[in-house]
Amino acid sequence: MTSPDSVVPSPPPRPPDPFRRPWHIALGIALVLSAAFATAQVLYWAAPEITSPLPWMRIYLLPQPPALRLTRVLLYSGWGVALVLAAVLYGATRAGRVRVVRVCRAAILTVLLLPYAVMALDTLAGAPLTALLCLATSAVALLAVHRVQLYLRLPARLTLLAFAWGALVGSGFAIVMSMWFGWYAGGYLLDFERPRGSIRTLLALFALNADFFSEVGKAAGVALVLLVFRRYVDGVVSGLVLGAASGIGLNLTETVRYMAEIEPGQPAAQFWTRQVVGLLTVHAVFSGLAGAGFGAALRAGPGRGRVSLCLSGLLAAFGGHLLFDTLMPLLDRRRRDLFSGAETLGVLVGVPLVTLIAAGPFVVLCLLLLRRGLRDQAAVLRAALPVETASGTGAVTPAEGGLLLSPGRRLLLELAVWRRDGTAGLRHLIRLQQAQLRLLHDPLPHRSDEVRQLKGLPPLSPNPTLPIDQGVSS
Template structure:
């Protein structure tokens, strides 16, 4: 991300110059697009640019100081802890510019963000419910939502902002201070490039959050379902910010249409579906032994997301420009019929893709857990009993028993029983990964999981305990 941002700066520095360009002319992001146009005024994207320039030497200094401190340590564990600490600081410093960029839509669109919050929360809840067995922790799910809303929006927005800033100089390099450019031609070329930039860089920004999880928190990715959930959560966060931005750019009638498109009929499509494809690639790679095959799976996930995003933008742009040549609908028919139909055609295939993969992934996980949970019950350790296995393999039954516990013993019993089930399923998933040679160094020890389960069972209220073994 840092290197790509630097490439945009280099392109901006090399752009043809107009007459009359003023201070900081080598930093195009601080200048009007064309001489004579009004100054856009203050924007957080300007602060983001300077934060980027400051972040580079700060990150380099942390790298040098941290690596020197680590090399001075003789104990391997201390060396590893110190190395991870300064590497984390370097990553954090390099990521700072992108959340700053995202402050622009946050500060300008707070009302619309509040309007979009309930529907986005509902989308995240639906994404969470895709997981029928071992689940991604709630804190990690919300972290991915935040990544999409802040890092994804900041990085993708930065790339597109650079494009709109310098592209006019390349399209009209001979423009003098008094000449009048062909604004229509300029906007057509810029918008065409923006379609490609959005497809590539927005998906890259969102998908890199899944990459972080894959590299650092792989123990929480079980199969394709976990990957899709993480990718979809990042896409939901991005869609949350983008919805509010587009609503703020239009009047009341158009804003309601944008809400209907992005936060209602298209809530589980669009950005959520695009980034779910990236997550699917990482989820599949989690279960592949061949490094080359893992790379291909991840590359295909990014390729499908970027291509789908670009094609969706291009098709919708074409449809909006030409639908009046084919139809003569009123606003109501256009919004309630033509728009959902177009979304079904352009975004439906990616929605179908992640739905089919989630269904297949849940079936595969259920089959693997059935074998491992029965094997765990046969060990006699008590973490999982034979009577509990059918309950663990039936999500509806688990929910029913938790609701019974809620009615009989209150919210604490509902929560505690859920923790027992989650820990038991996590133990089954750990055994499943071990049987497939998919263990990672950071994965918890199976014996530690058994002890955790026995401790949680001990905390259950006496009236709740019989509910565990109802089949």
């Protein structure tokens, strides 16, 4: 008699998975983050001692904050637990115990990645009112990013998941790596005989390190969400949205950190700079570019093409961030000179101006990718519409087809339905339209029944036992 765990139902024939080993890719991502942390730890242990009493060198002699100590303990324990789980996973895979395999894989990723959230939680918990204030503007940005998907939309929970990753794990990882660099770099690089040159190098490398690992932290989450939920991903647009959401999340934690710890004397200016001007133009754009590369790779065939698409997105993300961070101090000096007699004007007008100069080209790139992705979606829908309306299933009528291809008209209809039927009616309408769009985009057999069910029509197939795809809700 076989146990329930060993029963593996035979799946029906389906197109080949675009990723043959998604679990291995996800594990690789988690191991890369762990390797980066371990390398930084080793560099820290091996760093030469700093013996100068110069005041500004105190930064390298600080004790480690409790949150970092806790992160280290959790990570070291997590590595040990992951090793044990790996052995269990190996045995379960050979025995064909599906449920155990799933639990082990989820647990391994959790113990390897979740400890990074400690640093971010410490920051957010240290300034809860500031965090709430920043959450309000972040929510507006998330809604805008979600709604920019004019046709096919990711489930809202995936956008929120990417946001949570950016705010907690992504930012925590970036904070930790920056702290490590701050502690070990001075020992290797400082030359007290020639402080100017060595500090210039140190600061440049600090920016490089901070920007690299913040982009890696954000991109890791986007890649994981795309891998796990790739059946909902249609390409560039989905990747871009998830990347932007991750960037908005990291931006929130960074803003709280700056307002509460780094520049506590200028909270209003920091909020204006980071949570208004920079909310959708800095972190969201950079990680959006990385996400677009991943989303495009999901649509590409296996091989070097996929790797080059991912690499393009990551290069743009890191390059944009580094250029932004190195240009901003120079531009800020010009801004101060330009608005020397009017500091408020310098903040209200000057900050958007310098942000536009430093980040503008990458914002344009992002918009070009978004436009290209939406046009490709529209082309597919337009080509599929006559076929579907002629099929006679009743899932999409010709009148509905015209509406589906017009985002403006759909928005007006949504407003009208919301006024008449409230939120419940609006949600049902969006679910129906998303199901219709998915049917047009990927005309799989059961989707017609799905749409007919939402319309209140009887299904066409003889055994209509398939549940409605919950993933297509708004």
